[in-house]
Amino acid sequence: MYAQMIKSEATQDDPEKLAAFQARIDAGDTIEPKDWMPEGYRKTLIRQIGQHAHSEIVGQLPEGNWITRAPTLERKTILLAKVQDEAGHGLYLYCAAETLGVSRDELTEMLLDGRMKYSSIFNYPTLTWADMGAVGWLVDGAAIMNQVPLQRTSYGPYARAMVRICKEESFHQRQGFDIMMKMANGTAAQRRMAQDALNRFWYPSLMMFGPSDQDSVHSAQSMKWRIKMNSNDELRQKFVDQTAPQAAFLGLTVPDPDLCWNEEKGGYDFSQPDWDEFFDVLRGNGPCNTERLAEQNRAWDEGKWVREGLMAHAAKKNAQPIAAE
Ligand code: BYC
Numbered sequence: 001m002y003a004q005m006i007k008s009e010a011t012q013d014d015p016e017k018l019a020a021f022q023a024r025i026d027a028g029d030t031i032e033p034k035d036w037m038p039e040g041y042r043k044t045l046i047r048q049i050g051q052h053a054h055s056e057i058v059g060q061l062p063e064g065n066w067i068t069r070a071p072t073l074e075r076k077t078i079l080l081a082k083v084q085d086e087a088g089h090g091l092y093l094y095c096a097a098e099t100l101g102v103s104r105d106e107l108t109e110m111l112l113d114g115r116m117k118y119s120s121i122f123n124y125p126t127l128t129w130a131d132m133g134a135v136g137w138l139v140d141g142a143a144i145m146n147q148v149p150l151q152r153t154s155y156g157p158y159a160r161a162m163v164r165i166c167k168e169e170s171f172h173q174r175q176g177f178d179i180m181m182k183m184a185n186g187t188a189a190q191r192r193m194a195q196d197a198l199n200r201f202w203y204p205s206l207m208m209f210g211p212s213d214q215d216s217v218h219s220a221q222s223m224k225w226r227i228k229m230n231s232n233d234e235l236r237q238k239f240v241d242q243t244a245p246q247a248a249f250l251g252l253t254v255p256d257p258d259l260c261w262n263e264e265k266g267g268y269d270f271s272q273p274d275w276d277e278f279f280d281v282l283r284g285n286g287p288c289n290t291e292r293l294a295e296q297n298r299a300w301d302e303g304k305w306v307r308e309g310l311m312a313h314a315a316k317k318n319a320q321p322i323a324a325e
Helices: 002-008 015-026 038-059 060-064 073-098 104-112 131-150 156-184 186-209 221-222 232-250 275-285 289-303 304-319
Strands: 260-262 267-269
Touching: 015 038, 015 267, 038 060, 038 073, 038 104, 038 221, 038 289, 060 073, 060 131, 073 104, 073 156, 104 232, 104 289, 131 186, 131 232, 156 186, 156 232, 186 232, 232 267, 289 304
Parallel strands: none
Antiparallel strands: 260 267
């Protein structure tokens, strides 16, 4: 739907303005909210930043699931802080999207009624404590791989939000790897849990980078506008190259019999995820889609009185005459 809208509106832009805009992008300029921009550029940013913000918010659910069951007080406080960080990332990103003329409420409503997406990864359940390790190590690891280049994206508010997010995500990845180290070097039962978590999260993590380049609808235009800095397959390859040696260091086996170092290309060969499963999850048929959206809707409905109270308070305050000095 967005793709269609973007295409039709992009053609309505003045060709001279479009050429000048593209020249700015090609010269490495940063685009700021009040600058002229093609309607397609604005809409693509709203889609991508909004989807990213929603991912941060929905991403709190699988980890929030383990806050009350973390094995030690230290692990509990660290996990609590991580989940709070994700909420913060959502806020930075919603603020960046708001500079494009869409309100946070509008974005939230589009998430809640299914018009906007969030990352496929969060439709998978977190079944054991080892999953907290796998999520930090693999999911945050994949997020960083995608987000570090986005610090140089062409839209200023998005690039600046990404700088702060990346700093925090790096810490998240380390805490996940730390949990995996503890489990992988623990008892036989802990090692089994660590391996099981890797088995379940490996392919869903590869899916986070989006469909293969040949099936990616938006990559070509987004890369031309520097909204995306790399293609989906490029980032997936970098992720596998970084993560496979880490799995070996943990003494765990990546659940891919075809994974092997290819000297000639200077990277690993690996099996692709099941793309039918990926598109099915996007259509709403993943293991947790219904549960995640129901939870977001419940939180939104239950928070209504708070939002209304705050708005009424703000309106009353603004209506008060300013006291004379
Ligand atoms: N999940 O043309 P394509 C995180 C959709 S988590 C769901 O390649 P694009 C976190 C795509 O939207 C990470 N949908 O699209 C970590 C499009 O559908 P629409 C969040 C996906 O946009 C730990 C269609 O498939 N990060 O931060 O060029 C804890 C065709 O794809 C997915 C970001 O969002 C997917 N995995 O590339 C908490 C980073 N992949 O919209 C939180 C910013 C594809 O036409 N986003 N689709 O209906 C991006 O870099 C890009 O949007 C993507 C997709 C690489 C994800």
